[in-house]
Amino acid sequence: QKNQLGILETGIANGVSGIAVNVADDDAYDKLLCDAAAKGIPIVTFNIDDSKGAEGLCRMAFMGQDFVETGYLIGKRMIKDHGIKSGDHVFTPVEAPQATYAVLRHAGVKKAMDEIGATTEVLGTGNDHAQALNLMTQYLLGHPDTDAVVGLGQTPTSQAVQAIKDAGLKIPAGGFDVSQSILDDIKSGALTATVDQQPYSQGFYAVTQLALSIKYGLYPSEMDTGGLGLIDKTNY
Numbered sequence: 001q002k003n004q005l006g007i008l009e010t011g012i013a014n015g016v017s018g019i020a021v022n023v024a025d026d027d028a029y030d031k032l033l034c035d036a037a038a039k040g041i042p043i044v045t046f047n048i049d050d051s052k053g054a055e056g057l058c059r060m061a062f063m064g065q066d067f068v069e070t071g072y073l074i075g076k077r078m079i080k081d082h083g084i085k086s087g088d089h090v091f092t093p094v095e096a097p098q099a100t101y102a103v104l105r106h107a108g109v110k111k112a113m114d115e116i117g118a119t120t121e122v123l124g125t126g127n128d129h130a131q132a133l134n135l136m137t138q139y140l141l142g143h144p145d146t147d148a149v150v151g152l153g154q155t156p157t158s159q160a161v162q163a164i165k166d167a168g169l170k171i172p173a174g175g176f177d178v179s180q181s182i183l184d185d186i187k188s189g190a191l192t193a194t195v196d197q198q199p200y201s202q203g204f205y206a207v208t209q210l211a212l213s214i215k216y217g218l219y220p221s222e223m224d225t226g227g228l229g230l231i232d233k234t235n236y
Contacts, residue, residue, distance in 0.1 A: 001028050012036050018210035020203075022047040022064075024099050026056055034058035042213045044220050046206035047199065048101045060213070061220035063206045065197040067101055071108020071152075073228055074174050074195050078148055079116060081192055082172040086117030089145060093123045093136050093160075094152035105152045105176060118147075125156050133159040133166070140167035151175030158182050161190040178231065186236045193232040201225045 001024060008021065009032065019036060023029060023045055037043055037058035046063040050056035078084055090113055094102040102122070110120050123139050125132035132155045140146055140163055148171055149164060151157030157175030164171055174192040175182075185191035202225050209220035 001025055005029065005032065008032055008036075012039075012041065016041065017214050019043045020046055020206035020210055021059075023050050023057065024048060024096075024101075026050050026052070026100060030057060042210055042220070044206050044210055046202040047197075048099070051100050051104060061209065061222045063202045063209070063223040063225060065195075065226045066224055067104035068108040068111070070176075070195045070197070070226070070228065071105040071110075072112050073108070073230065074150060074176070074193065075109040075112025077193050077230060077232075078150060078172065078174050079112060079118075082148060084113070084116065084118050084148055088118040088147040089143070090118055090120045091123070091136075091139060091143065091146045091149045092120045092152055093125045093132070093139070093149070093156035095125055095127050095132075095155050097122045097124045102152055109150050109152070120150075122152075125153075125159075127155050129155060129159055132156055133163055136160065136163035137166045140164065140169055144169065147171055149173040149175075153177060154179055154182070157191075157194060158185075161185045183231070183236050186231060186233055189233060193230045195226070196229045196231050197226040198229075199225075 033043055043059045044061050045059045049062040092106055092109055106122055113120050125135050149160045151160050154177035158179050158181045160173035172192055176195045182194055205223055212218040213220055
């Protein structure tokens with residue numbers, strides 16, 4: 001966060017023509033970006049938006065996914081495919097529990113589980129895969145009554161299958177984001193599905209819409225990248 005603030009401050013001081021930024025913390029960039037917007041610098045967000053959207057930040061448009069909606073989607077898929085029911089417990093690990101994306105994704109999964117009377121629990125894993133695997137395995141060893149794992153980010157999703165195996169459990173897993181290991185786990189049937197948020201589109205259209213705004217004065221458009229798409233064994 002401090003590093004990104006420094007980069008933004010430097011860019012604004014050097015007179016950048018536009019800014020595309022992801023917002024890991026709702027309050028960290030407010031003053032800086034609002035001051036930049038007041039100077040006429042067009043600003044868009046991508047990948048992660050302020051949790052309050054345009055009401056929470058001086059930005060023109062967001063290119064990214066509706067995390068609550070897709071959290072609900074993967075939650076409902078796990079319920080449908082694996083018969084998760086009232087009283088069951090779902091483990092929802094994520095890199096940074098306080099981050100906007102984590103809070104919103106968990107809200108969506110929790111909404112699906114609340115509807116049937118199942119519980120969820122968040123655990124911070126960090127971004128290091130070895131650390132995440134260890135923490136997740138230890139959690140599952142300490143909570144052998146866990147009925148499913150839904151990773152709320154690429155790191156925990158990529159480690160979910162191995163953590164379940166290392167803990168000696170036989171429970172289903174699903175999650176968010178894409179990597180080669182996640183695709184391999186989907187291909188083998190060890191991972192049920194993962195949410196596709198299409199990060200290429202997020203980056204491409206953020207820059208493209210800034211360029212169109214700068215050159216032609218076209219106002220950037222909100223984009224829901226990935227829509228309600230899940231990657232599973234039928235389309236991996």
